[in-house]
Amino acid sequence: MSNLAYDTDIEGSDDARDVAAMQTLRPIPRISIQAFCETEGVAGPIERAGSDRRMAKAHLKVHMGGIPTAIEFYQSAPTPNLILLESRAEPKELMAQLGQLAEHCDPSSKVVVVGHYNDVGLYRELIRSGISEYVIAPISMADIVSVISSIFVDPEAEPIGRAIAFVGAKGGVGSSTIAHNVAWAMSSLFKSEVMVADLDLAFGTANINFDQDPAQGIAEAVFSPERIDEVYLDRLLAQCAEHLSLLAAPSTLDRVCDFDADAFAHIIDTAQRSAPLLVLDVPHVWSGWSKNTLARADDVVITATPELANLRNTKNLVDMLKKLRPNDPPPKLVLNQAGVPKRPEISPQDFAEPLGITPMAVIPFEPLLFGNAANNGRMLGEMDAKSPIVAIVNEVAHVLTGRSELKTRKKAALGGILEKLKRGKK
Template sequence: MNQIDYSIPAAPDEHHGAGREVESQADLASLRPLPRISIHAFCESDALQRTVERMARDRRMTKVNMRITNGSIEAAANMFASSPTPNLIIIETDTDPGHLLGELAPLAEVCDPSTRVILVGQYNDIALYRDLIRSGISEYLVGPVQMADLLASVAAIFVDPEAEPLGRSIAFIGAKGGVGSSTIAHNCAFGISNLFSTETILADLDLPFGTANIDFDQDPAQGIAEAVFAPERLDEVFLDRLLTKCSEHLSLLAAPSILDRTYDYGGTAFQPVVEILQRSAPVAVLDLPHTWSEWTRSLLAEADEVVITAVPDLANLRNAKNMLDALRKLRPNDHLPHLVLNQVGMPKRPEIAPSDFMEALEIEPAAILPFDVQLFGNAANSGRMITEVDAKSAAAETFSQICHIVTGRTEMRKIRKGGLSKVLGMLRRK
């Protein structure tokens, strides 16, 4: 079976530097987070300033110290004559090729040897590009520059292509408690590991009430609590001792699921755990509890993919809308989270029609799972996944569909849309 490709793009060549095409969403999604570096951008146009500001808000820039100044090459040279230079300087200029190298000379005199420079110019001239690269400029881009181009250029400089590949993180969260988000997360982790023969780690982040150990019929002595509360010990060797093998390609980082202490965390408590998971396996599935705190907000902002699970009622519609709105702001350069509508068609329960539910959110569903108490109940009580209980069921096929979508192997299917007046009316009254 094919393995999931989680490598970064190759560094751009000189032809890319002299006027690359706009990066696609897939190219942007494949970029890895940048390390802790400092960047100072000098922008002469409002367009580039907006592009740099948009890049600064990207989740891959979380660790970067970014500063933006309205100015030219001369302004940069004057500023750094009396202050240390950052790791990277981005400079916009409209100077013609014949005078550009001379204009850069004062800046070269005050730059630290380790400082890198990306130049954004107006001339698509390959001879100029070669001269600039020979003189020590790291990259030359022809304006107007797209955000993805600029971010890819920075990543090509500071993300080591020889480093170990960084796995993708997929975060699952419910729009409301009890909607089946954990069940979907566990079945998807199992499905990804089996369908694609890809090493996958499932991390149960609901420390007091997590159910992954029950769903996989495991009783590990150690798990995620040891990783969270002893971050100074956390490395690949320590993580390997905490993992429980669930199948050939799936390992579990289980929650303790006991109430012998309170589980209070800081905003970045789980980030070291997620980083080590991404270095340890191509796919890390994060099962988040239904809560909105600094640490869940942080993980949702930085995950490669987000899956929200909801059931078709008004409270779920309101919560899902609020979550989507919040994540649009937290992840401005990523596609919207995937939404799974679960437990559809429960007998005697008034429901919002799936087409109305999705149209109110202005989103297409990744999947719709019908209510099937017999199948899901049997799987839960026997500690098995849906495909192990009935591989030919409609639910098993739906989980396969979700696995393909969240790993980028297929596009979402369309659903028929219906009327909205009743649903929107209910939302307005809330």
């Protein structure tokens, strides 16, 4: 059992390479796509691609039948932004079929052909005739998303920030505290711009934890979605540190917080264009918008305490997120408040076993440090930079940003935590 570990349960699986390849791909914009396939071997990966979170905005429909079916279909239907065509036809027949299809296609529609002939001459002729790309079967889900991205995502556009969603397996497990401290660690350790968005409009604690009282925040954005752009969002941010800004929740009960499933989607998209790292503090609720937020984040961190109800809830969350995010690594787990004196607890090993994931961190129960930080509106690193818990938080920041420095410090951190756990159980 290690204190910090990368998720490894997908390694060695048939889909591991697909999952790894998908991590570098950017979200596809809101476009319409129709595919016409001749084989299940091509239709399957395209359908899988359509369920991926990076394709959440795109509308994809798969038809069986290849180019002849497409010709018949578009005689009476408008063409979409992108047409995916599979063809097993020989090069001459393929070019003739595409010529017939062109008579019914809107000039603005892009066309990608998935063929079964590895022919450089054919590829050049297809490109000259206006085909956007020619891909040789067999194809993977990552191939499909990559091709679509190469056509519709501007390579010169600003990079999209990484969204990391933190959620508690149960109320009171410290998910918000962990989220805020990890965000602060990212900004201070790596000098990278980090934005924290507190999505708990009624009871959010980010403003208290960062000792902020902004006049505006996320409420203005979510209740006026038509106004959201980078300039407006920047006006709503409170500066917490040199590289850390906060989209604070009002933490009042003036309005009922019943939102549509996509209520935060535009805010998150805009925030990702404004900062390289976006930390989403998601409250412990299960609604359409919280489900969508977790499903579309680049990484999900579940915070839990080592108790049975937490284990059940974590298992439910892990299972659901694996269904919602089939092409992403499983969520990461932080075990918090471990080693409470005289409290019966589930060991980290026993907690992790039914989940199939290793805890990213085990944080011991330290009420004095956490309490002083909370009451003073300060981060743990500001209260005691040399605390072993601060070292763990820093290591979590390394994991979530992919820094390799983590590996050299893993063993020492593990020993200190296990010693604390042993003392707490006496």
